[in-house]
Amino acid sequence: VAKRHDAEEKEIMYRKYLREAEELHHDLETNFHQFERQKENMLEQAKERANQIVEETKKKSDELISELRKMKMSAASNIEEGSLIDAQGRVNALHQETNLKKNKVLRKAKQQQELHPNDDVMVNSYGQRGVLLRKAGNHAWEVQLGILKMKIDESDLEKIKVKDTQPKRAGTVLKSSSSSHVSPTLDLRGERYENAMVKVDRYIDAAVLAGYNSVTIIHGKGTGALRTGIINYLKQNKAVKNFEFASPNNGGNGATVVYFK
Incomplete structure (x- = not known):
């Protein structure tokens, strides 16, 4: 009888420990998921703030580049156009990509992008529109940016869909x-x-x-x-x-x- 009583007490104790362990596991799992959500939100907030700073910097850089172009045109500076575009590109490259999971349509469209010679593209890091000339490696293209030809990584290119329009009259x-x-x-x-x-x-x-x-x-x-x-x-x-x-x-x-x- 004493042994059976002792066994019953141990069973009750084990069940108690098991219940406490399950509750602890549940609490840990809940806290972990909450932490992950908070971490993702904080990361997105940090990216948004970083992008605000980048936009402010970009605005100032655009003003500076415009002024440098003005100086160049008035023969007061020897700065080359390629240097201006490169400087603008370095500022644009600071932009932080936000979570594409929140926009499945955009993510799918980006994945399905196919590039071909003569396609109109946007070079995201430079903020410039260009035309694809030819492949320059497995993941790069030679792109015509104005009078410049530059080698650009494929991940930095975004295809632009050109709508068919009626040709304008000469002299327009x-x-x-x-x-x-x-x-x-x-x-x-x-x-x-x-x-x-x-x-x-x-x-x-x-x-x-x-x-x-x-x-x-x-x-x-x-x-x-x-x-x-x-x-x-x-x-x-x-x-x-x-x-x-x-x-x-x-x-x-x-x-x-x-x-x-």
């Missing part, structure tokens, strides 16, 4: 450098000097890629500051063969005709 004025169609004419009348020079820079690159032999830049007469800035820029652009003012009936010295090499 280009209003946006992001248009998939490049007009033979760029109208800068009414633009501020700094914005106008940035548009000229992008437009010349786009016109070269489009295969134009010549284009016309309408800058107006005004004080002549914009005209002088454009002339200084064209003198230093390696893609430009020569340039001249338009004929009197096409704007005279209020427009400049640019010829490419």
Whole structure:
């Protein structure tokens, strides 16, 4: 009888220990999952904050790069365009990717991306649009960025879908450098000097890629500051063969005709 009583007490004790162990395991598992969620949330918050700082830095760098371009165009600096793009790329590369698990559609689209020569792409680290030329290794492409050719890792490329549009009539004025169609004419009348020079820079690159032999830049007469800035820029652009003012009936010295090499 005593042995049976002792065995029953031990059984009760073991069951108690088992229950406590199960409760402890459950608590540990709950705390672990809670910790994982908190860690993920904290990481996402840190990335968001980091991206805010990067955006602020990028804004300042864009202003600086714009100013450097302005200096370059006025022949006050020998800074090369490639250096400007590279500097901008280093800032953009600081961007932290957020969790794609929260956007399955975006993740799936990114995985299914297929790249081919002549595709329009966005080079994410540089924030620049380019055209694929050819494969440059297992996971890299040679990309035309304006007048520059650069080797870019495939993971840094995002394919741009170009919508079919009706061709514009000859002489249509280009209003946006992001248009998939490049007009033979760029109208800068009414633009501020700094914005106008940035548009000229992008437009010349786009016109070269489009295969134009010549284009016309309408800058107006005004004080002549914009005209002088454009002339200084064209003198230093390696893609430009020569340039001249338009004929009197096409704007005279209020427009400049640019010829490419």
